[in-house]
Every structure is written in structure tokens, then in C-alpha cells.
Amino acid sequence: MTAERLYGVLAEFDGTDALLAAVRAAHKAGARRLDSYTPFPVEPLEELITGTQRLLPVLAFAFGMLGLLGFFLLEYWFAAVNYPLNIGGRPLNSWPAFVPSCFEVGLIWAVGAAFVLFFALSRMPRLSHPLHAVPGFDRASQDALFLCVEAEDPNFDRDRLHALFRRHRAIRIVDVPA
């Protein structure tokens, strides 16, 4: 068994409370490379495992502002520099009239950035993953809760993890081949 290269040790738990307790215990035991797999979001789990997500909102805001200001400058250049149009003697830089378009463009840049960053930061799309090969893991998207400690964890110890998961009444424990 030890000769086989592992992706990690996967355990299934009955209920979010059991899963949370197991995550806390694994954390206390020194595991850092771990992730839970649940069919619905569990907020306390996210807090424990990833903490606050700061990069995505900041970047989405930055892209939104870039879209907004960039498009405003474009509009200014279109209407006041490259092809100045005199509309009833109004100033060429009639900035209030430029606001609606660049507002919408800024929003779509921010929305688009939030969308792309979700995929980029969560390393998606990735259609093949060692966990998908585990029989029964398909229930992670339906009604089962899993916790996996990955082999890349500096403190990874298969036997200790098995013992820990057993103590926390895991329904089943599986070694996931890489």
C-alpha cells in the first residue's frame, strides 16, 4: 500500500457537525493541505479551510474601474477629439452624457472579471481529477460530505489520518491513488 503513490486520504462523514469536528481535529493535528467536498456550501468550513477570499473582489473592482474609466476616455476621444460634434452648442466634453455607457461597460468588466477569476482561481475547468475516480465520490454533489487530506501535506501520515478519521466516526475511509 505504501508503495503506491497517493493523492490523499478521503473520509466520508455523516452530517456537517461531524465533518466540521473532523476538519478542526485534522487542522489541530497539523494537516494544512486539506479540503472538504460538500453538495452545498458550508460557511464555517470555508472559514476553516480557505479563510477570506480577498483577491477576487479586489481584482473584480479593479477591472470594473478599468472598464469604466477606459471607456470614458474612449468616449471622450470619439466625441471630443477624433470626430468633434457640435450638438446645440453644448461643450464637446459633455461628460454627463458619457456616463451611462461607461457605467454599463464598467459593470460588465467587473462581472466578467468575477466570472473568469472564479474559474482561474479554482483551477477550472479541470475535467479529470483523482477524486472523481473514487467509487461513491459522485455523491459529493448529491448528499454526501467528504474530507480529503492530500499527500502533499508536509505532515501527511496515512495511518495517523486513518486513526483520526475513525475517532471522528467517519462512515468510510479511502486511500485515493494519485
Added chain:
Amino acid sequence: MADATEGSVGRVLGAPATLRSATEAVSRPVLGAAAPRWWWAALAIAGVFLLVLLIAAGNLFAAGIGIWGVNIPVAWGFALANYVWWIGIASGGTIISALFYLTHSEWRAATNRIAESITLWAAACAGLMPIFHLGRQGLFFWLFPYPNVMTVWPQFRSPLLWDFFALICYIAASILFWYLGAVPDFATLRDRATTWGRQLFYGVLAAGWRGSARQWKLFRTSYSIMAALLAPMVMSVHSVVGLDFAGGLTPGWHSTQFPPYFVFGAVYSGIATVLMLMIPVRRLYRLEAYITPHHFNVLGKLMLACGLMLTYAYAFEAFTPYYGQSTYDIHMYQNRLFGTYAWAFWAKVAFNCILPQLLWLPAVRLNQVALFGLSLLIIIGMWLERYIIVLTSLYQDFLPSAWYVFRATFWDWATLLGSVGLFFTGFLVVLRLVPILSIAEVRELIDRHGAGR
């Protein structure tokens, strides 16, 4: 209607819902071997109307907009009324799914996918109308600011161009929001699919979703940001639609109240459409455990609130001409009340203001037949509202020698009914391919309310 098996008011879940039963109930209609008979029948009817749209559009492209009843001064006819109507319906769907996500409303979970799917197809119908309405449809790309041999740029001071930007940005954002929200559900379908083709189809759509805490965190962060951006976006989109009118000097249009007035109406018609489609979908897909009387009650109250806001806007629309004392404004408003199109005005008042007052009664809010009927009338009433705004302001304008009575032709009606066919064809395809409730969000509710696994 509210018997024990259907749950009760105040409960977002009907009695016996578990994680497994919710997953099964919502994915069964999508993964079932054959589509039910009613689905094929509905698709056949919608398909006929879609065909009508294709023929109407073909004739329009070949012969020009002279096939419609429009003529100067009534340059905006059905196409503009249809456009505002459809984009209003679309906006209501976004309000339900984006705004009420931000308020953490639990009833949203079972309604957002229906609402967003309505948004997508209503926005598609809306997008067609301004293009149809152009004299030379093939040149619509002139709206894009692209370097061209004429060395001119679009006129960025015009509300009509703002509208173009608002609409394409909004449609793009709606598609991204809809798809992102469905990724966890696509993963469920991928894992439940039994045929190779479906595993591949939903596998690609799920993009490798595993439901890990990291993915959930990013998902929820990204989704909240999108919801927080879409809420102001949808307000701005329909406000800009209002500015299309308010930017003109035409009596009855040139009013600062148009942006909020249009937003009220948009949300109103959107909620009515969601309710109208939710009632049959719930029945046909046996989703009584997830769409409960609580949802009907909440949406009924919201619809009533929107109706009251809209009635307020109507009242102001009546007040300003007489307060302002402009001959043309007063003439326009007298025309609304007693002119050629007065029948539509009074029907609108009945459908949008008077009949919805029945929603004050809890019994009406819980009676699905009554809700369905009221929603349908509101949707018709909202179309009539736009019909009146467009026509009564135009058909007797400043110059009496130019007055002209618009009469809809066969092709006007074919375009309107054809767009309804396009909408329902699209909605039925969504109904067959995508879980019509957000399974992940329903699971969250089940976990929170302790119904177990």
C-alpha cells in the same frame, strides 16, 4: 389550495424533503429517458409561433418596415412596445435572483433558476426588436464603435446608444450569472447521468466542479459580486429604456419620472411572468415540496407592492400635464383617457391597478388559479402600457395636419406572437436540459432546517 402535503405559509420547504429526495426530484425531469408528452405538445405549439416569427422576420427583411402599420409621425409602433415589454420581463427575473440573493431571502432558492431563465429568453426577444425596427437591419453593427471607412463614431450623447450598450452588457452579464449559478447543479447531473453523452455534456458544463470548500468559497464570492453588480445594472438598464422616451420632446415622454416609472413596471411584469410560469412548472414537475404556498404568498405580496408603485407613477403621469398646463401635454393626456386608444388605457388601469388589489386578500395570494389569472392579466396590461406610451404620444403630435392613426397589421401581430413563440421555445429547452431549481441552494435550506439526509 394549501393542504398539509403542500407545506404551509411561512415554510420554504414542504414536509418531506431530504438532500436525496431534493436531488432526485429536481434532476429526474432533466435526466429522464424521454421528455413527457406535455413537453412535446408545448414545444410543438411554441415551435409553430417561432416559425411565425421567422416568416415575419423574413418578410420584414425582404420588404422593409412598410409591412407594419407604422408611418410618420407614428415611427415607433409594436416593435418598440414589444422591446420595452420584453426587457421589462427580463429585468424582473434579475431582480428576483440578484436583489433577493443579497437580502438572503430563503424563498429565492426555489425561484431563481426559473427567474433567470425567463430573463435570458426575454432579453433575447427584447434584443431582436430594435434590430427589426431599424430600416436597414443589416447595418445594425453601425451601433458598435468600430473604426470604419466613414471615419465617424456613434453618437454617445444619445439615449438610444446608451440603450444599446445597456442591453448588450446586460444580456452578457445575465448569461454569465445564469451559468455560474448552475455550475454546481451541472456537476450533480454529471454525477447522476447514466449515458455517456449526458455525462460528457454535463461534465463539460460542470467544468470539473467538485464542491470543495475552496471552490465553494470562490463560487460564493464571485456569485455575490455578480449579484451585487447585476442589481444596479438591471435598474440602470430599464432606466435607460425610460430615457429613450424621456430624451425626446414628445408630449407624454418628456418626463423625469420615466426611469423609476419604467423600473417599477419592469419588476412588476417580471414577477408576474415568474409566477405565471412557476405555477404550471411546479405542478408538472411535482415540485410541491420545494415551491410552497410560502413562495406564492411572498411573490404575491411583491407583485402587489410593485403594482402600487406603478399606480403611483400612473397618478403622477396624470397629474403633471394638468399641473404643467402645456396645451400639447393636456391634449395628449385627454387622448389617453378618451382618444382612439382609450380602450387600451382603461384595460391597462383595470389589469395593472384595480384587479391586483385582490392580492391584499391572503386567500387570493394562495389560490394558484387566481394568481395565474392575475399574472397573465398584468403581463397583458404591461404590454398595453407600453403600447399606449408609444402610440398616444405619437399619433397626434404638435402638427394636426400630420396626425395619423396607427392600425396594427397582420405582420405586427405576427412579430409579437412570434416573439412569444421564441420565448417559450427557449424556456422549454431550458426546462428539459437544466435543473429548474437551484438544487445546491435547496440542499442548503434542507440542511439548515434540519430535514436531514
